[in-house]
Each structure stands twice: as C-alpha cells, then as structure tokens.
Amino acid sequence: MTAASMNPKAARLQKVFPVDLEKFLPERVLKNYGQWVDRKFHGNGIIEHISATGDRIFTVKVGMPPNARISAETLDKFADIADSLGIGAVRVTMAGNLEILTDSLDKALKIKEEVEKMGFPVGGWGRSLWGINSCTAYLTCTTAVVDSPSISKALGDALAPYFKEEALPAKLRIFVSGCPSMCAGGTAIDIAIVGQWGAPPKIREEVIGMCLPPPKALAKIPETQIFLVQVCPTGALTLRREGDKVKLTLIGEKCINCARCKENCDAFDYDPENVGVAILVGGKLSNTGSGPRLARVLVPWLPAIPPKYEEIVAVVKHVVEVWRQNAKPGERLADFIDRVGWSKFLEMVGLKEVHDYYQRVPEFARTFLAFRGRGDVYKRLRDAL
C-alpha cells in the first residue's frame, strides 16, 4: 500500500468543488434562473432585474476597499444587512465590489443608506466608474515594484464622484498592477497603470547560485538549457566566462524590463529610485464599439510616490476629463480614441512626445519581432465572427 492510500488526507487529491447550484444560489435566483427579461437602473448603483415570472431582484452595488480587501468583521456586518433588508445573499462583482440582493426598491434604498453610514459608497453601473481592480502588491507579493492598493486608494478618492452619482460618457474601468506581470486584469481596459522597474535589474551574486545548477555543472551545460537564460525573451541574460568561472551576466542594452527573470528568481534586485508606472489607455475586452484590444502606452514612466501618488492621479484625472468632455454618449475611451485618432487624442491630452519604445529600429528590431509582434492574426473576436 502506498503512503497515499494509507493516509486519510490523501482524500485531498480529489478537490471539493462548489458546483451544486441548488446549494449556492439564493432561492429567488434559482426560481428565476434563465428567465430574466429586462433591467432598469436606479441611479448608478441599483439595478432592478426583472424576470418573466414577475419576480424582481434589486442589487445594490457597494464599492469595496482596494484589492477587495475586507475584514471578517465588516463582512459579517454586510451579511447582517443582507439578512435584515435583503434576501439573505450578496454577490461579488468582477471588479471586487459587493452587491447586496433584495426584493424591493424601498429596501434597496435603505440598504444604500446603511452601507453609506458604514463609510462605503454605492454606485458603479451604467455610465460611471465601475471599479478599480488592483493586484495585491506590497500586501503579499514578492515581485511588486509599486504598491497597487495604495495607488488604487488615491485614484478612488479622486474619482469617487464618478462611481457614486456623476455621469461619464460610458463605462470606465481602471486596472492597477504592481509590476509588468500585470496581475490586475492585464491591459485590455480603459486605463491601465502598470508598475515598472525603470532600469535593468542587478543580480545579487550571493543569491543567484540558488537559481542555477552548481558551478561545475554550469560550466558544462549548454547556455540554451539554463532556465534563467530561457526565460529572458531577448537574450539579455547570458553565460560569460570570467577566468575559470562561468557567470550569469545581464547585458543591459538588451534588457526590456519585462520582469520575467524577477518572477522566476529572487536574486534580481532593483533600486526604488528608478521605479515608476506606465499609464496605458484605450483598451477594452468587450465586443462593443470597435471591438476588443489591448491598451496603448500613453505615458511610459511616472514616479509612484506613496501615499498620495499625485503625479499618477493628475494624469489619470486629466485623461478622464479629456474623454468626459469630448466623447459621444456611450463611447468608451477605446472607441473615442479610435474615432478621433491617436494623434488627435495626444494633442487633446497635451502630450508632445510619445515614447513608442519598440518602433525604434534597428537595435530593437529583433526584440520587436519576437516580443511585440505577437503574431496578430485577426482584429480579434469582432472581425472573426
């Protein structure tokens, strides 16, 4: 008998997945499953879902703290509200906000009052700021170079009226990621903020040995078989002979700061003085308007200075204003930029220079083809259907 079959904990090899809809969905939702026929908006934060059976469910969307971080204590209070004024259920949205479900507009408005007393805003549907997605960054992450939750807090503070009651031309969503891994939803979104190193990493010699084969083996294994050499997309990490030793060396000019090496080995270090964020605009995932696309780099680097991040907030607010004042109703930022054209948009924002990093040939040509060319096949789902 194997250890696995003797140990009762081996049962963990079959996961318990939450798949029983009867158990997890609220009764009123089960009763009306697949029968929803319409919806009405009451302000930015309350949706009235109308079912063919005549039933209604009202959802009250409550803005959550950055990175959807909540204490068990506060969550219990929301559960109390859901029980006393709702139908005993809440729902978590894709942006990490919380919807409390109820069955009348009256109760929905009371729920709004209660959560506002607790210090939480209600809003975020229709033509508003839907939410700010943030990765965990300095809360739990080893590779983050800027702290997304505090950046999200600064942005939330500045843009809160657009969540709550003020109108925008269309939906606005912001993703804030702490490093080039872009864990906060990627960049296919209206405004994406991505932390970046600003300068090539430095190798900590005392630790790099842990991520490489032992020195004698390193001298014999072909370079292309070394894991750290493989993960670098441009060949900036390479083995060099120094006397009788073989060392992993970083060729600074080939580095594109993609952070693949950092993700895979803790020995790659950096100086916070160079660190900043890139601001990208005009991405979208939904098939509406001009279809889905990744965002474009508007500003390649801005400093990220906690806790107020004034430079980042200033630029984001400015972009939102330019869009708000010039876009047609229903026009997402991506469609607005498409309509006026990228050059005109830059003019409107007042940027006289765009970095367009990978357009500089020939030294980046190889990198462009390998890393940025990305083998685009179609203009995405939109034109393929």
Add this chain to the structure above:
Amino acid sequence: MSAPANLPPKEELLNRAEEILKQLEGGPWPSHVSELRKTRYPLHVYGVGLVARKSPWGPAAVKVEFLNTGVLSRWARDWVPGGGSEVHFRVFHTPGKFLRTDFLRKITKISRELGVGLIELVGQTGALVLNLTPETAEAMVDALREIGTDVGGSGDAIRALNACVGPALCEFALYDTLKWYAEFYKDKRVNDNIVTPSYPYKFKVKFSGCPLDCARAQRGDIGFIGVWEGAPEVDQELLGKKIEAGEVDPEKLAANCPSGAITWDKEKKELRIDGTRCKKSMHCIRAAFPAIKPGKKRKVAVVVGGGSKGRFGPKLGWFIGYLEPDQVKDAIDLTFKVIGPWEAEAQPKYRLGDYIMHLGLDKFIEKAGIKLEGMPVSTAKMPDEVPYAVLPKEVRERFLSFAQQLKGRV
C-alpha cells in the same frame, strides 16, 4: 530584495510606517488599511514597504499535506524590523460568486477562528482569498472542504475557473455559463490538473455568456464566449412601442451600429438588420432590449491563446471555431486536445499563446487535432503580399488540382 539605500533606523522606520498607514485611512473611498487594522495581518510590514518603496515580502513555503497548489506563503525581508509572515489560500469561488449569508458566515467564521480575519473578496483569476498562519493551514483546509469548497489554483496548473453570472441574473446570457463552470470542475481531468502542477506554465479557462465578455474570456488560455448566428431578432411591435415612448431613437440606433448593418425604414416603420454584416457588438441589443434580442441560433465561440504573462508578452486570444450551447462535454475534451501539444512540447514559462505563436496557429490546430464548426480558413499571420516562394511539389499539385476541377466545370 536587498534593503533599499538610506533606510532609516528601526525606530524611525516603524514610526514613518505608521504615519504613512494613517494617511491611507479616511477619504471618500473605503480604505484597505482600515480593514487590515481589524485583522491579525502584520500591518507594520506593509507600512515599512511603503516607506522603503520596495515590496517587503520574500518567498517562503508552507507544507500542507496533499495540497500542491493554492497555498502561498511569504515572510518579511530582513530589513523589516520585527519581521512577519503571511500565508494565504486561494479558495474556489461559488458559481456566479453568489454568497448566501449562511455560507458567507461560515467563511467569516473560518477566517476569524483559523485565519487572521482578512479576506480578499475576489482575485483577478476569480478565486476567493483567505489569509491565515502556517500553524492553522491543515485545519483550515479541512474546514473549507467541510463547508463545500477547497483550496487550489496556483502554479503551473489549471487555475480556478472563472464564469460570468450568466442565466442566474443576466438576460443577455446566451448559454449556461454556470452549468459549464460546474461540469468542467466535475471532470476528473480538470481536477487532476488543478491538483498537480505539471504544465509548462499556468492555464486559465473562462466562460462569458455573451460578447460583452464580463469574464474576460477573450484573454483566457481557452475562453468560451456566447454568440449567435446572423442578425439579432427584432420584435417590430415592441420596438414601435419603445420608439413611441421615446426610449429608443431608431435613426440613432442605425447610425451607431459599428458595422452599418442596421437600416431604419421610415415609411414602413421597420428596423432591418443585415445578418451578414452583424459583428455582434451588442449595441442595438443593449439599446432596445427586449425589443431587440440576440438571434435564436445560439453558439459558443472558442478562443485560445490569450494571457497577460507569457514569454512574448500580453495577447488576446485567437478565434478557432464554434461549439453548441449543449456541448459542454465536447468543450472539456476540446480543452484537453488544446492542452496536449502545449503540455508535451512547450518550453517552461511558455503560455499556450506563446506556443501557438511559435508554431503558427494552423500547425497548432493540426497538431492538436481540432475540428470545429466555423473554423477560420486562413490563419496566416499577415496578408500574403509577396508573390514568390519556394514550394514543395505536393503544395503545387494541390493548387493545380483545384484549377483542374474548375476547368472541368467551365
């Protein structure tokens, strides 16, 4: 990470950490710091990180028996006074991310008693995250399994699945995303590949009920997006009522169609939509629902190869064909057909999309043995504008036989 230069001495560092944390409380937006204060999370570590402008966490490991994914552990860097440790579980979310209060209270109880009282309502992949300590890890896994969920979804494996709310709450859902979510989880192959990381890199599966793509399925390694064939369905009578009530402006509606598929016949008071031009942008449907609805013939569009992290940078997925809304079992088989060549051949840290880029989409489809309705004929990377090439005999013969068939007909 080494200590940043000019780090103040211990006492001052901790004071400045507390100052900066205070500045993150208050203000119109809810503060994560205020929430963290109500938990046993080592907040001073976060504060020190903000002062140093460097992440204060380094990698650590926690061993939990027979749990190879979903457990993440960190300890504070040596330049953080007082140190600290952080452990969190990625927990599978409920279908549609509905939390009935009875279940929600079980989660908060586990968080308070076995965790540190800190919860992340949803991560970007779609999991629920619970923070805990190394000592309580074993007990917490058992407690979670008892209430009907489990820990998993990290590393080079299949990650937690993500589905939009679908028919549970949304009138736009074109197939049962939650049923697909459940059926995928019930499949043994999915379970085994969530439990044991053995892939080149991560693999994410996403389900969106309609082209609004709320679950970001276009950016999944494999994504299933609900669509329909042809034109949306127009209920002319109901539409007429909406126009009279001033809710819909038919001329504006026609003008705003991104593909120019809509015409408004003023005389006949009829809205006509050209199905061959319809690009499924959902505009008219959203503007006039339920007078305009998606077409009756529903399909599930399959996209592969999306991702944010990967060897060659962020990408959106490639469309490879359709499935029927009732073909969930075929969808699972298709997923593993797609995974097959990638798992066998791709280098470490290559996402499916990187592998497809390397190989070429047409060769990948051939290798994986994929046959779907509506598969694109041409998967070339760029339009072929160069007239000369070196062609093997077989290729020349195939085109010759194409022309000979035509000769026979004309």
